[in-house]
Amino acid sequence: MENINSKYYKPLEQMMSVRHQYMGKIISLDGRPNIYNFFKNRHILDLGCGTGKFLHNYYELGSICSGVDLVKNFQFQNKKNYKLINSNFQDFLRKNKKKFDVIFIFEFLEHLSLNEREFLFKYFPKILKTNGIVFLSTLNRNKISTFMSINIAENLLNLLPKNTHDPKLFLKPSEIRTLSNKNGLELLNVQGLSYNPLLKSFRLSEIDLINYFATIKN
Numbered sequence: 001m002e003n004i005n006s007k008y009y010k011p012l013e014q015m016m017s018v019r020h021q022y023m024g025k026i027i028s029l030d031g032r033p034n035i036y037n038f039f040k041n042r043h044i045l046d047l048g049c050g051t052g053k054f055l056h057n058y059y060e061l062g063s064i065c066s067g068v069d070l071v072k073n074f075q076f077q078n079k080k081n082y083k084l085i086n087s088n089f090q091d092f093l094r095k096n097k098k099k100f101d102v103i104f105i106f107e108f109l110e111h112l113s114l115n116e117r118e119f120l121f122k123y124f125p126k127i128l129k130t131n132g133i134v135f136l137s138t139l140n141r142n143k144i145s146t147f148m149s150i151n152i153a154e155n156l157l158n159l160l161p162k163n164t165h166d167p168k169l170f171l172k173p174s175e176i177r178t179l180s181n182k183n184g185l186e187l188l189n190v191q192g193l194s195y196n197p198l199l200k201s202f203r204l205s206e207i208d209l210i211n212y213f214a215t216i217k218n
């Protein structure tokens with residue numbers, strides 16, 4: 001992951017609108033139908049924030065945003081209420097004293113070792129406010145997701161640079177539930193997403209065999 005450049009993040013931008021749609025759906029389940037009002041003045045932490053572009057949308061909606069990434073490919077300047085921090089997430093968490101309403105870990109978990117995952121989930125209760133939420137997307141671990149992410153996305157369609165993924169690190173939703181429960185958190189929802197290579201777009205799906213979203217609650 002050390003040598004990634006800004007091109008690596010382009011395909012991820014195709015996921016931005018479906019993430020927003022997914023979060024809107026979850027927020028409305030809680031009786032708060034307006035995602036725009038929901039994000040106003042909320043403290044958001046985006047771990048593995050990449051360029052910071054996705055997080056910037058929520059800064060524009062009035063959130064107080066912090067993004068952390070090991071690699072400095074940031075596309076935006078820091079300003080009041082929008083800070084991007086070039087750091088390993090573990091170093092950041094050890095030093096951090098803030099609590100957050102919402103944490104984003106989109107396409108992040110599948111790049112962490114088992115120890116790093118354990119570390120992260122242990123920190124969630126410490127850094128989430130009461131009723132705080134973690135929104136994530138990741139890759140399921142099975143033969144189909146390995147075939148689609150490596151053979152199709154990396155090798156055939158060239159959507160992602162080769163060796164972006166190590167399928168051994170993909171996670172089943174049940175593993176996210178176990179990690180959550182172990183740390184006093186609740187896995188609230190899991191929802192699949194599917195990719196249309198012709199339209200270059202993702203949409204919500206009932207099938208969570210490849211990519212999926214999940215929501216965890218404090």
Ligand SMILES: C[S@@+](CC[C@H](N)C(=O)[O-])C[C@H]1O[C@@H](n2cnc3c(N)ncnc32)[C@H](O)[C@@H]1O
Binds near residue numbers: 012049054088090
């Ligand atoms: C697949 S990208 C996802 C970027 C962004 N979340 C998105 O979906 O557009 C994974 C990101 O996690 C970052 N990353 C991987 N390991 C990390 C670590 N230990 N600490 C902080 N960032 C890390 C990588 O540098 C990369 O930017």
